[in-house]
Amino acid sequence: MTRKPRSVDDVRAAIFAAADLPLERAVTLPPEAYVDPGFFQLEADTVLAGGWICLAHVSQLKAKGDYIRLDLLDEPIVVIRGRDDEIRVLSRVCPHRGADILHPVFGGPNEGNEKILVCPYHRWSFEADGALKGCPEMDRAEGFEKSDWRLAPFRHEVWEGFVFVNLSGDAAPLAELYAPFREMIAPWRTAEMEVVIELKWDCAFNWKIMVENWIESYHHLGIHHTTLNPSMPAATTWTDEEQGHFIRCHLPFTPKVGAEVAEAARTGDAMGGFAPVPGLPLDRQTEWGLYLGLPCFMFLTARDRVIWYRLLPQAADRCALLTTTLVTKAAKDAPDYADVLAAETKMLSDFHMEDMQVNAAMQAGLKSSKVVKGRLSHLEQPIWHVQRYLARALSEGIAEAAQ
Known part of the structure; x- marks a missing residue:
């Protein structure tokens, strides 16, 4: 039997219902949240136009x-x-x-x-x-x-070196929304870093598919099983408690890789990659820090770089993506910089190509009449946080429209 498509009001109600569930009972959103043009327009008018989008x-x-x-x-x-x-x-x-x-x-x-x-x-x-x-x-x-x-x-607003826009003109200041976020990333001094890698992707999938795929690390054991999972296993990743306007996840290295990083930090020896960001606490060097400034500011910290994703939603089934790497000025002056840049550009392209593949497959599958309501793993806690943010943003948008 063919599933009857939900109306925009029904999709919104389903998001509210999902957001009300505890993490242990968390479910996926209805497919119309990713494929329906009418719902995308509602989302664009409330969640996206009402939030801060990073441009540069x-x-x-x-x-x-x-x-x-x-x-x-x-x-x-x-x-x-x-x-x-x-x-x-x-x-x-x-x-x-x-x-x-x-x-x-x-x-x-x-x-x-x-x-x-x-x-x-x-x-x-x-x-x-x-x-x-x-x-x-x-x-x-x-x-x-x-x-x-x-x-x-x-x-x-220019926040920590990043230029954001708020189309509606009435969002709270970033200094207020992202205050704890700023403290967490302060050691990287991102306003002084430079973009050295830019990879552009034309994405035939919904913006939330990109956001949800990026912020959960459960998929390391699947599509990234040869690229990321060996050094940052899905099973050991974890997520901070709900922050409200941003999400923070921890992707710790395996004990072996963590010990190598610690030894390199102690001796000052190189261990691949760019020259390290100076002054980072050791616990920040032995993991990737994954952040999502809601709705779609995707930001990653590592011992030697920051990775930033510019995501521009365009339609229910389309978004434009720029994946970048930022490093310190000292890293650019290193004698082996050109060789490292070439290798790290390939690495960035390789594991993002894996994401592009699964995201396209998600968009195709969500159009099927056989899609069912899925369940979320505890490792997909960040998706649950995204759902709760969407529900709040949609609710606030409805209240403002009624005034």
């Missing part, structure tokens, strides 16, 4: 005029460093007739340097702070004032 790291925007072109939930966005050295998040929509001034059809790059942004349609030009600079043949427009016609800004 400051090291990707070093010079005045450096910009990154992005699309997020149908909003054409440019992240750009101005002449005043400030980073801003602006709309790419020209206030004249509404054209996307950096649309890919014009052939420009996704990243570049332009101290002046020019709309190809009628040559209106804008400073990197959004101010209108030039507007040909507008001298006969009665009451026209250049200062009234800017590229619209989006609310943004």
Whole structure:
């Protein structure tokens, strides 16, 4: 018998019900939460637009005029460093007739340097702070004032070197939401690190499939059984108690690998990878720290690097992903840096390719009429935390819409 699809209201109710269960009875969400366009629109309007989405790291925007072109939930966005050295998040929509001034059809790059942004349609030009600079043949427009016609800004914050946007404009400050998160990652001094690896992925699956796969390590014993599980076994991973606005997981190394790391830290010897981040406590060196700043800021700490994932939800069955590695400036100056960079780029690509494969398989399976309500392992506790966050965000969105 074919399963009858749930309505958006039914999906929302199912999420509330799942979030109310204790971890020992935790279940998966209904498939419509991952495949239904109507539910994705609700989610986009509440969970995603109402939260903070990470767009860039400051090291990707070093010079005045450096910009990154992005699309997020149908909003054409440019992240750009101005002449005043400030980073801003602006709309790419020209206030004249509404054209996307950096649309890919014009052939420009996704990243570049332009101290002046020019709309190809009628040559209106804008400073990197959004101010209108030039507007040909507008001298006969009665009451026209250049200062009234800017590229619209989006609310943004730079947190620990990462540039976030809040599309709704009314989220609580990141300093408030992520205060304990900041303390946990403070030893890495991420604002001073630099992005040295960028891998782009076009993902034919829902954004939550990526988030849930990434934040639980149960799948180390499956798809990562030859890449990650030998050094960080699924069975020994564990998750902090619920934090509210972020999730923290611990992926400890095996005793053998942990002892090797401890010895290298004691003697100062290299043991592969980049030059270590200085000053890290030993217990932070002998595990990977996995963090999810809700809704979708994916962040990983290791003894020699930080790995950050830029996830941009696009549709019920599509998201854009950039996987990056950040290291210290000292690591870039090491004599073997070029060789290490090549090896670590391959490593990052290899185990992420495994994730891309299972995520695509998940999206395909969730479209089936035979999908059933699954049960979660205790090792999937982070997914349960995600469910509880979704329920809260959806509930708050409903309350705000009713006002």
